[in-house]
Amino acid sequence: MDKFWHSVRLDEALCKGCINCIKHCPTEAIRVREGKACINAEFCIDCGECIRICPHHAKIALSDKLETALSSRKYNVVLPPPSLYGQFNNLDDVNIVLNALKHMGFDDVYEVSAAAEIVSELTREYLDSHQGNFPLISTACPSIVRLIRVRFPNLISHLLPLNPPVEVAAKLAVKKAMKDSGLPREDIGITFISPCPSKVAYVKSPLGVEKSNVDYVIAIKDIYPILLSHMKAVDLPELEDIATSGKIGVSWGRSGGEAGGLFTDDYLAADGIRNVIRVLEDMEDEKFSNLKFVELNACDGGCVGGVLQVENPYVAAVKLMRLRKYMPIARTHMSEQEKEARGDVPWNRKVEYEPVYNLGSDMMESFARLNRVERLLKKLPGLDCGSCGAPTCRCLAEDIVRGQAKETDCVYYLKENLHKLSEEVETLSEDIGKGKTGQETINTLRQYMARIRQEMKELDQKETGRAKDDGTETD
Amino acid sequence: MADAITLTYNVTKDDFTRAGEASADVKQKLKQMGVSPEAVRKVSIAMYEGEINMVIHAYGGKITVTISPDKIRMVLADSGPGIEDIEKAMQPGYSTAPEEIRNLGFGAGMGLPNMKKYTDSMHIETKIGVGTTITMEVNL
Numbered sequence: 370m371d372k373f374w375h376s377v378r379l380d381e382a383l384c385k386g387c388i389n390c391i392k393h394c395p396t397e398a399i400r401v402r403e404g405k406a407c408i409n410a411e412f413c414i415d416c417g418e419c420i421r422i423c424p425h426h427a428k429i430a431l432s433d434k435l436e437t438a439l440s441s442r443k444y445n446v447v448l449p450p451p452s453l454y455g456q457f458n459n460l461d462d463v464n465i466v467l468n469a470l471k472h473m474g475f476d477d478v479y480e481v482s483a484a485a486e487i488v489s490e491l492t493r494e495y496l497d498s499h500q501g502n503f504p505l506i507s508t509a510c511p512s513i514v515r516l517i518r519v520r521f522p523n524l525i526s527h528l529l530p531l532n533p534p535v536e537v538a539a540k541l542a543v544k545k546a547m548k549d550s551g552l553p554r555e556d557i558g559i560t561f562i563s564p565c566p567s568k569v570a571y572v573k574s575p576l577g578v579e580k581s582n583v584d585y586v587i588a589i590k591d592i593y594p595i596l597l598s599h600m601k602a603v604d605l606p607e608l609e610d611i612a613t614s615g616k617i618g619v620s621w622g623r624s625g626g627e628a629g630g631l632f633t634d635d636y637l638a639a640d641g642i643r644n645v646i647r648v649l650e651d652m653e654d655e656k657f658s659n660l661k662f663v664e665l666n667a668c669d670g671g672c673v674g675g676v677l678q679v680e681n682p683y684v685a686a687v688k689l690m691r692l693r694k695y696m697p698i699a700r701t702h703m704s705e706q707e708k709e710a711r712g713d714v715p716w717n718r719k720v721e722y723e724p725v726y727n728l729g730s731d732m733m734e735s736f737a738r739l740n741r742v743e744r745l746l747k748k749l750p751g752l753d754c755g756s757c758g759a760p761t762c763r764c765l766a767e768d769i770v771r772g773q774a775k776e777t778d779c780v781y782y783l784k785e786n787l788h789k790l791s792e793e794v795e796t797l798s799e800d801i802g803k804g805k806t807g808q809e810t811i812n813t814l815r816q817y818m819a820r821i822r823q824e825m826k827e828l829d830q831k832e833t834g835r836a837k838d839d840g841t842e843t844d
Numbered sequence: 845m846a847d848a849i850t851l852t853y854n855v856t857k858d859d860f861t862r863a864g865e866a867s868a869d870v871k872q873k874l875k876q877m878g879v880s881p882e883a884v885r886k887v888s889i890a891m892y893e894g895e896i897n898m899v900i901h902a903y904g905g906k907i908t909v910t911i912s913p914d915k916i917r918m919v920l921a922d923s924g925p926g927i928e929d930i931e932k933a934m935q936p937g938y939s940t941a942p943e944e945i946r947n948l949g950f951g952a953g954m955g956l957p958n959m960k961k962y963t964d965s966m967h968i969e970t971k972i973g974v975g976t977t978i979t980m981e982v983n984l
Contacts, residue, residue, distance in 0.1 A: 735876065
C-alpha cells in the first residue's frame with residue numbers, strides 16, 4: 370500500500386485558488402498551482418485543517434459508504450469510537466447507540482472503547498518495563514505518527530509501539546465474528562465509524578502493522594442522521610445490555626483520556642496540531658524532564674474535535690464525562706481475553722524515518738540549495754502574501770531550488786522586473802530621440818517590449834488563475 | 845561545488861523572549877540539509893545551552909556556525925564579565941546565575957557540562973571584564 374496515501378482530497382470544481390488552505394496547513398503541504406490547490410503527499414499528515422478552513426467546501430475526506438459496508442460481505446461487525454457517544458443530546462445509556470447500530474443492519478457491535486481498556490492495561494505494563502524510553506509518546510493519533518516519522522526522527526524511538534484501540538478492536542472483532550458465525554475471514558466485514566480522515570488513511574495505509582483488520586471506514590457525519598432515527602426507534606424495554614467499557618474506555622474520546630488510563634501524574638496531554646508541534650519541538654530539545662507519557666492529539670479537544678464529527682468538541686467532551694459518571698473504572702480486562710489477544714496489541718512493523726524535508730538528494734546538494742535559498746530570500750519581498758501559491762516567501766524559495774517554481778511566480782518580483790524593463794525602454798527611446806538610431810537599437814527595443822508583454826501576461830495569469838487568450842489583440 | 849555555509853546570529857543580553865531562536869534556526873536548517881538526526885540533536889542542545897548562557901551572563905554577543913561536509917563548528921563570542929573559575933563552572937550543578945534568573949527556571953548549573961557532553965571538542969577562552977569565546981565542534 371502506498372505509504373503516503375491520504376484521505377484528504379481536493380474537489381477541483383469547487384476550488385477557487387484562494388490562499389486559505391495554503392496558509393493554514395501546519396506542515397506547509399499545500400500550494401496553489403494554475404489556480405487550484407495541490408497537496409504534497411509527502412508533507413500531508415491528514416490532520417484535516419484544510420477541510421476546516423476552506424470557505425468553498427472544496428476540501429473533502431474520502432471514506433466508504435454505509436451501503437458498501439452493509440452489503441459487501443455476509444457478516445458485518447461495526448466498531449463505534451468512544452467519541453461517537455458524545456454526539457447526541459440527552460443520551461444516558463451507551464446501549465441505545467449500540468442497539469441502534471445493530472438495528473441499522475450490522476450483525477454485531479464491538480466497542481473501540483473496550484479495546485481501549487486493553488490497550489491502557491498493556492500500556493501500563495509497557496511503561497513499567499521500558500523506563501529507558503521515557504517519555505513514551507502515544508500512537509493512537511495517526512497524524513501524530515505521520516508527523517513524527519517525517520519531521521522528528523529523534524523521537525521515533527519514543528513512540529509507544531502498541532496498536533491503537535481501533536486496530537485492536539478490529540482484530541478481536543474478527544476472532545469473535547468467526548467464532549459466532551462460523552464463517553471464514555473473507556465473509557466477515559469490519560466497519561469502523563471514523564471521527565476524522567486521519568483514521569481513514571490509517572486503515573488504507575497503516576503504521577505499525579502490515580495491513581489493517583478494518584475493512585471499511587464510514588464517517589460519523591455521514592451516518593449521524595440515520596443512526597439517530599434508529600436510536601429513536603429502538604425498543605427501550607427490550608434493550609440488550611451489550612456495553613463493555615467503563616470510564617477509561619469512554620474517556621479516550623477526549624484529550625487527556627488516554628493518559629488518564631495510566632494512573633500516573635507524570636504525563637503531558639496536548640491537543641491541536643500547532644500545540645502538538647510546539648510540544649514535539651521542545652521534546653526534541655529535551656526540555657521536558659520527569660515525564661513518563663505524552664499524549665498528543667492533532668484535533669482540538671481530542672477525537673471529539675475530529676473534522677467528521679457533528680457536535681462541538683467541548684460540548685461532546687462534557688457529554689462523555691456525564692455518560693461515564695456512573696460507570697465502573699473499566700469493564701474490559703486483559704485477564705478475561707484469550708491469551709492470544711496479548712499478541713494482537715504490539716506493533717509488528719517498525720515506523721521508519723522518511724527524510725522528505727531534505728532539500729537535496731545528498732548533503733552537498735542540500736548545502737548548495739540552502740545557500741541559494743538564503744540568496745533568494747534577499748531578493749523576495751518577505752511579505753508571505755501567498756500570491757505565488759506558496760504560504761511563505763521561504764517556501765517559495767525552497768520550491769524554486771527544488772525546481773518546482775520559478776522566481777517570476779512572485780508578483781512583487783515580477784513588478785520590479787517590469788519597472789526595470791520600462792526604465793531600459795525609456796533610456797533606449799531617449800537614445801533614438803537623440804538620433805542614435807540603428808537597427809540594433811531598434812531590435813533591442815523590440816526585445817524589451819516583447820519581454821514586458823510576456824511578463825504582463827504572467828501577471829494576468831496570476832490574477833485569473835488560468836492562461837489568458839494569447840493571440841488576437843482586441844484593444 | 846558547495847563551499848562551507850556560515851550562519852551568524854546576534855544575541856542580546858536579557859532578551860528572554862528571543863533566547864533560543866538562533867539554535868532553533870540552526871536546527872531547522874540542519875534538518876533540511878539531511879544532516880543525521882543524532883548530529884542535529886547534539887548541535888541544537890549544545891548551541892541552545894551556549895545561547896542561553898550568553899543571554900543570562902553576558903552583555904551581548906555573536907554566534908557563528910560553520911557547516912562543512914565533515915563537521916559543524918560553533919563559535920559563541922560575547923562581551924561580558926568572563927568566567928572567573930572555568931574548572932568550577934564545568935562542574936554539574938554549579939551556577940553563577942542571579943536570583944531572578946533562577947526564579948525563571950534557569951541556572952540549574954548544567955549548561956557548560958551539557959555543552960561538553962554533546963560535542964566532540966570544546967574550547968573556552970575567557971578574559972575577566974572583557975568577555976568569553978567558546979568554540980565547539982560536532983563531527984559528522
